[in-house]
Each structure stands twice: as structure tokens, then as C-alpha cells.
Amino acid sequence: MTVSRALTIAGSDSGGGAGIQADLKTFTVLGVYGMSALTAITAQNTLGVHGIYNLPLEAIEKQIDAVAQDIGIDAVKTGMLSQVPIIETVARKIKENNIPNLVVDPVMVAKGGARLLEQDSQQALIRQLLPLATVITPNLPEAEVLTGRDIRTVEEMREAAKRIHSFGVRYVVVKGGHLEGDALDVLYDGETFVQFVSLRHQTKHTHGTGCTFSAAITAELAKGRSVQAAVETAKEFITCAIRETLGIGNGHGPTNHWAYGQRALQK
Numbered sequence: 001m002t003v004s005r006a007l008t009i010a011g012s013d014s015g016g017g018a019g020i021q022a023d024l025k026t027f028t029v030l031g032v033y034g035m036s037a038l039t040a041i042t043a044q045n046t047l048g049v050h051g052i053y054n055l056p057l058e059a060i061e062k063q064i065d066a067v068a069q070d071i072g073i074d075a076v077k078t079g080m081l082s083q084v085p086i087i088e089t090v091a092r093k094i095k096e097n098n099i100p101n102l103v104v105d106p107v108m109v110a111k112g113g114a115r116l117l118e119q120d121s122q123q124a125l126i127r128q129l130l131p132l133a134t135v136i137t138p139n140l141p142e143a144e145v146l147t148g149r150d151i152r153t154v155e156e157m158r159e160a161a162k163r164i165h166s167f168g169v170r171y172v173v174v175k176g177g178h179l180e181g182d183a184l185d186v187l188y189d190g191e192t193f194v195q196f197v198s199l200r201h202q203t204k205h206t207h208g209t210g211c212t213f214s215a216a217i218t219a220e221l222a223k224g225r226s227v228q229a230a231v232e233t234a235k236e237f238i239t240c241a242i243r244e245t246l247g248i249g250n251g252h253g254p255t256n257h258w259a260y261g262q263r264a265l266q267k
Helices: 019-029 056-070 086-097 119-131 140-147 154-165 207-224 227-243 259-266
Strands: 007-014 033-045 050-055 075-078 102-104 171-175 183-188 193-200
Touching: 007 019, 007 056, 007 207, 019 207, 033 086, 033 140, 050 193, 056 086, 075 207, 075 259, 086 119, 102 119, 102 207, 119 140, 140 171, 154 171, 154 193, 171 207, 183 227, 193 207, 193 227, 207 227, 227 259
Parallel strands: 007 033, 007 075, 075 102
Antiparallel strands: 033 050, 171 183, 183 193
């Protein structure tokens, strides 16, 4: 039996809706063996982030080495990397261990407004990590930070994708969830644009959508699928997760990571 293996390098969300918890749930539903390297521990629930505690660099290094040198990694995603030394350490370890299929979720601000990426870390992310990346998955606010431009239309999403692609990443997915109308995402490979559209579902329970979407791409890449196919599955996965809301918590609740698997069983 061949087992596909995916690693998430990200923060822990004590509320379970985002971070490594969301990633591991997504990996499992998509049939991939999930592993984790924690970069930070957050005290977090649906109402907000109440504490951030970054792990020592040695602890991050040893986690990545431990899984890479024994179990092996078919794809990896990064989430919360809040400080320059953490970004530099993760980039170095990905290169040292020749880890393929890097998906970068440029986590910058939590749903409740808490900043998860320190100001001076943005350039380190661009310089150190993006040239190693297969895919980056910014939402509109993140794409605006990365490009320094306002994004209000699909055409501006395309221009942002071109700009981000110039940083060295192979594929850019600019997510249009913050626009009006249908939920539209744009995939750019340096030459061609592909759009992915789904109906918008009105709900406040969208905590961890970015983590879940990028984790689904990572899982599909770990299984050997193309980037376009991986993004298509991830779009279906997150649409199901948002539509079939769990209604948990008093704030921005988590998505339903089981929904996609339950739908597949019903087919």
C-alpha cells in the first residue's frame, strides 16, 4: 500500500478551526497521512486570538528533520510563520531536506483582526520562501499586502497574481472571497489564468478557510495530482465546508471539515 504523506508547518489553534488542527483534519478527509511541525501555540477561539507563543527555532528545526528523515514528505504547506528567524529557519530546512510541493498560505491576520505576521516578516516571506514555493494562496487582503495595491475587481486580482508570480513562486491562487457576488478564485501559472467559481454562502462561520483550502491543495499534490486539479478539489472541499456549517462558537466559527467526505460517501 502506497501512503501519501503531507506535512504542515504552522501554528496551533486551540479552538481547532484553523492552523495545524484544520490542516490535519483536511489531510485525513482527503486520504493523506498528515504530520505537523509547530511554529507557535496560540490561545484562540471563535472570538479571537488571546495569546501567541512562538516556539524556539531548535524545536521547529527538529520537528521538520524528524519527519523528513524517517517518514518522508510528499508535500508540505506553511501557515503561521510570524517572525523573520522562523521564516528563515523553515526555508532552510525545506531546502536541506529537499521537500517537494511547497504550498504557502501567507497567514497575516486572523479573522478577529489579530496580526499573525509581524511587519518585518513580509519581505522575508517574499525573499526566502516564495522562490521555493509551488503554490501560494493569498486572499485579497494578503494579496494587497504582498503587492502594495488595492484589489477591487477580477482584473485587479489577475494583475496581483502576475506581480506575486514575479517573486519566484510557480503558481499563484488569488482568492476572491472578499469580493461581492460568487466566490471566484484565480489561478495563474505565469502564462495562463484559470478561474474557479462557486456560489457564495452567507455565514459568519468561516474561521480557518485559508488554512483548510491550502491544506486541501497540499493533500492533492501529495497524491501526485496536478496543481490545477488540486485547486479544483480544494475549491470543492472548502465550498462544502462553508456550506455545511457546524454553528460552533459565539464568533467566527470553524468550517465543517467532514462535509466533503460525507458528500463523497453519498455519491
